[in-house]
Amino acid sequence: MSTGHVYLGCYTTGAGGEGTGIMLARRDPRTGALDEPVTVAQTPAPSYLVAHPSLSVLYAVDERETGAVAAFAIGPDQGLTPLGRDLTGGSSPCHLAVTPDGRHLVTANYGDGSVTVHRLGPDGALAGRTAHHVLGEGSKVDPERQAGPHAHEVVVESDDLLRVVDLGGDAVYALRLADGVPEEVDRTPLRPGTGPRHLAAADGYAYVCGELDSSVTVFAVDTPDGAWREHDRVAGGTEKGQLSEILLSADGRFLYVASRGPDTIATFALRDGHPTLVGEVGTGGSWPRQVTREGDLLYVANERSHTVVVFRLDPDTGLPAPTGCVRHVPSPTCVRVMS
Template identity: 45%
Template sequence: MGTTERGLRAYIGSFTTAGGAGLTTAAVDPGTGALTALHTTDVLPNPSFLAPSPDGRHLYAVSETTDGTAAAFALTPEGPAPLGPPVPVGGADPTHLTLTSRHLVTAHYTSGSISALPVRADGTLGGLAAVLRHEGSGPRADRQEGPHAHAVRADPSGRWLLSVDLGTDSVRCCTLDPASGTPAVHAEVRLRPGSGPRHLAFHPGGAFAYVINELTPTVTVCRWDAATGTLTPLGETRLLPDAGDAPGAPETFPSALVLSRDGRFAWAANRGHDSISVLAIDPSDGHATLVGTVPCGGHWPRDLALHPGGRHLYAANERSGDVTWFTLDPHTGLPVRAGSLAAPAVSCVVFA
């Protein structure tokens, strides 16, 4: 069943080991963007990150546990229904996933690797196809003693995979063999030592990519060349006003980044500072300028999600246990708080 038949739904992932419900399904008000919880299921431990299929019929989740797995669900009127048992991903603590070239690719924080699982025509997952292990470290001994793959994303052309590693301060541009599911490193791009890259988002025009850094409150602006698979860092933009990381201020760990559909704005979540940064994007050179910050509506915003219509922004506030939604000013990009839904230990929000 697709979105048209059942209406738009939000799917919310949370940490079951911290009191979360697992997977929560919520109705989305078509006018206000408000969320209303419909049902929950805890069949998968710690479904911390989710990805819907392009047709909206299936949902995929990682299980962020030591014995990492991924699972497929059919999206039914009664909620996500498991499509077979969870499948091992060959890595510890998977934190992210993406769908590309008929495969589900997952990133594993603790083991510092990515892996690929085939996605069958009926949406079910096949067994582990291949694992690519990262190597290296960074200058911060407490967080960068080794590789920590935090996110993996397919580029807009579908030709490349970009694996973001917090532990090695780098992004690996990879190919993925569509037949075997084997990922291979095409190039490794080094970012500023100690920056701790966490997630990456592409500009809708495809020419730029933005890497949010967890260990410093910045976003690295990059040029992206899909013809050659080349990522070129251009500079960094601070995510906090000058007083945001002054002595005595809470330490800030940025987490998530989304861009507007027209590419004019980007929004970044800041854990610790508990804010959302608003960035204005220059379409000519991709440069990002900090417009300002607004409170995230809770504590420890782990994820941000943009409504498919682009009118509303959602913050998954992990430690306060809520999803807060905002109405976006189309001229300034500034979010205005509109409501919230209780969601203990929330980690992710997607729409289908």
């Protein structure tokens, strides 16, 4: 098998899962097939992983009540050596990203609806927390899930502009980052009760999946004043579920939406920012928490069936087809493909 590899995040035994930490699996870039994964870092609740844009460093959240992030140096054999760990100041961090200049790590804390910024050193190590920014109030449409803000994803648009998806507040925030300190510059509301989770953007449009109402809301983002305006809204599949992931094909012609409950991936054809459902396929497991695309391959982390399943995308229809590769991974929540 070739030298490609993936890191796998999971919920560990102290966080409601069965995982042991961050796992590594060798990957055949041509077929997408994965070797049997092995644990390379025993760290608690690494439910989301991200790599530094220019250094051999991997970052992981610790998605527990007292939230934390950890940094690991990637060795020549893809093994992981701890570079440090720090608290986020928030609870249940579930997503993180690194600015393109490699200077800051930004974390979305689901529990208290906040965003944390850490400065990064020249070696990629954590170099101190610069900010802990709490979002606005929850929409309270869903009294349990929206009593307060719940930051679910942070998307870095540039070195100094962040988009934060707030499930609890039915909103997407724009934050300007100045010397590691975020300042709110815009807030795009979604329809009450949407419960936005993740977004994907390209070609002048942003697509936001609603975890609570199983919708996909499309925004036109190339507007004269820079504001996002609702452009379209469709169901995220034929059966209502808890939408978990949304992503685009490499050429931007298709949109993919994963749904927990129905355990499907819906494929939408895109034309001028309008999604049209092409079809749905089963994920080959239960509770698809995250889907990663690498070229024409999809990697689906089925959390409750403890499997990562590999699909290949049809270039004409866009539909995913299973390749036959299914790997056992305890409580998988994230697949991070590395070059």
